[in-house]
Amino acid sequence: MKKISLLSIFTLITTLASYAQSSEIEMAEGLRSSGKIWVVVLVLLTIVVGVFVYLFTIDKKVTKLEKRNS
Secondary structure (H helix, E strand, O other), X not given: OOOOOHHHHHHHHHHHHHHHHHOOOHHHHXXXXXXXXXXXXXXXXXXXXXXXXXXXXXXHHHHHHHHHHO
């Protein structure tokens, strides 16, 4: 099995990163100009907060069950 050198991995990552940064995203520019980007941010924030609240409640329930079964 051939070993990939650290230099080649670093070169690949930097090349991909520079390629990704050089292109302009038209959709993002349109959302920023119309102010709709804040709606997108709010929806994503709501989803992330909802997932965290769900995980915390599940964790509390699992902890309660573990204490009861011990």
